[in-house]
Amino acid sequence: MRTLTCVFVASVLVCVSGTNYFFGEKTPTTRLVQRNKVFYEAIPLMKRVKFHEYAGPNNLVIKAIYCYDYQNSDASVNITDGGLGTNHVTLRMKSQRSYRIDYVIEIYQ
Template sequence: MKFYVFIAVLIAAAVISDCKHTFMGTNVQRQKLIHRHVKYNSHMFQKRVEYLNYTVPAKFGYSRSIQGILAYDMLHSGATANVTAGGLGFNYVSLRMKSERSRGLSYDVYIYS
């Protein structure tokens, strides 16, 4: 009986904490290229869509590619972050962030090489 209660609580916790973090690649023993806190206010009755574009600087070398991307939703809302161009294996990335209706955006974005 205790096992079923534990499973029910675990499933409830997973449903309640339905936030949209984006994890791609790896950050294990990788150099952090960028850490940026992206924050935008809400628009009344509209979804907010913003883009974050990043290119690996030449000082890191032209052969460097992106090995890991982490976009952490700080508001724990239903906002999403998707890679629309580049990404893993490329030296650039375009990250599209979309909020819920009438909600702002707040993401911590890490990019690793």
Template sequence: MKYLLVLVCVVLCVCFNEGKDFTFGTRANNLLISTEKVKYRSLPLIRRDKDYIYKDPKERIIKGIIARDLSRTDTEVTITEGGIGASNVTLHLQSGRGEELNYLILIFSNSRDINYNF
């Protein structure tokens, strides 16, 4: 009986959690090098297309990218340039019709790439 209740709770959480978070690479044992919030308001019946461009000024190699959908809407994120193994990335964000874009973008780099010159 307990297993059935747990199964029902898991199914309900999955069904009602419609946001599309984008995760590529890994953040395990890596250093967070960039945190940025990207927000564009909605326009009725129109899909929003925006590009987010990140270039690391220290030219560190990107090991992980997370784009967290804060509005939990039907949006899509794709990498159009750079990404894992490069020092830059371009993310293409596309909203559903009449929905806003509201993302928190986290970029990770290998912690061994840091130069500790004092």
């Protein structure tokens, strides 16, 4: 029984350890304003960098940004301009070496 519990906990940790990024908090009052799939092919032995920009209406501010990595790799997402509390955002995605960039970006206002 103890071995079964250890295996279950280890499998949950592996599933949760992906590189999904969450900026802000999604609440019942927020609404999805943009959902884009960002895909950039891999080049052997190189890291790929891709920028994603969003600019919304001036009177609405961004409350949450969710970035889901379908590769489950060591890729990273950084906010380089704007972000939470503004009406625009620029995201910089960098892949793991020899991997593609495969993200779904959700922006909530």
